[in-house]
Amino acid sequence: xxxxxxxxxxxxxxxxxxxxxxxxxxxxxxxxxxxxxxxxxxxxxxxxxxxxxxxxxxxxxxxxxxxxxxxxxxxxxxxxxxxxxxxxxxxxxxxxxxxxxxxxxxxxxxxxxxxxxxxxxxxxxxxxx
Numbered sequence: 001x002x003x004x005x006x007x008x009x010x011x012x013x014x015x016x017x018x019x020x021x022x023x024x025x026x027x028x029x030x031x032x033x034x035x036x037x038x039x040x041x042x043x044x045x046x047x048x049x050x051x052x053x054x055x056x057x058x059x060x061x062x063x064x065x066x067x068x069x070x071x072x073x074x075x076x077x078x079x080x081x082x083x084x085x086x087x088x089x090x091x092x093x094x095x096x097x098x099x100x101x102x103x104x105x106x107x108x109x110x111x112x113x114x115x116x117x118x119x120x121x122x123x124x125x126x127x128x129x
Contacts, residue, residue: 029128030092030093030094030095030128031093031125031126031127031128032090032091032092032093032125032126033090033091033092033093033094033096033097033123033124033125033126034067034088034089034090034091034123034124034125034126035064035087035088035089035090035091035097035121035122035123036086036087036088036089036121036122036123036124037069037085037086037087037089037119037120037121038082038083038085038086038119038120038121039083039084039085039086039087039117039118039119039120040083040084040085040117040118041071041083041084041085041116041117042116042117042118043115043116043117044071044116046115046116047113047116047117050112050115050116051108051109051112051113051116051117054108054112055105055108055109055113058100058103058104058105058108059089059100059105062091062096062099062100062103063091063092063096064089064090064091064096064100065089065090065091066087066088066089067088067089067090068086068087068088069085069086069087069088070085070087071084071085072084072085073086074086083118083120085117090126093125094123094125097123109121
């Protein structure tokens, strides 16, 4: 009887430690981040040939996914009309977004993209589930 009590206590302690560890890991996970790009394309051919393909590559290289977007695919629900291209991207977390911008995307927009379009790009942190 005494050994059964010890085994039960050990199992109960193991379950509590395991549950605590799972809670700590869950609390440390970072929520996804979303990038909204509002783009007024001035030269569609130049934009597609010189900016779009390199930009799509940098997004994919940093784990980004396209969730929505394209040319003339937005509808204004309130306020001013949106630009002719709006894109919604998802990244693993805000750190991934910052790395993507730091490792060349911002330079690509400034050096190449500004010749063909005007950009407004911002990120928002998702809700942890």
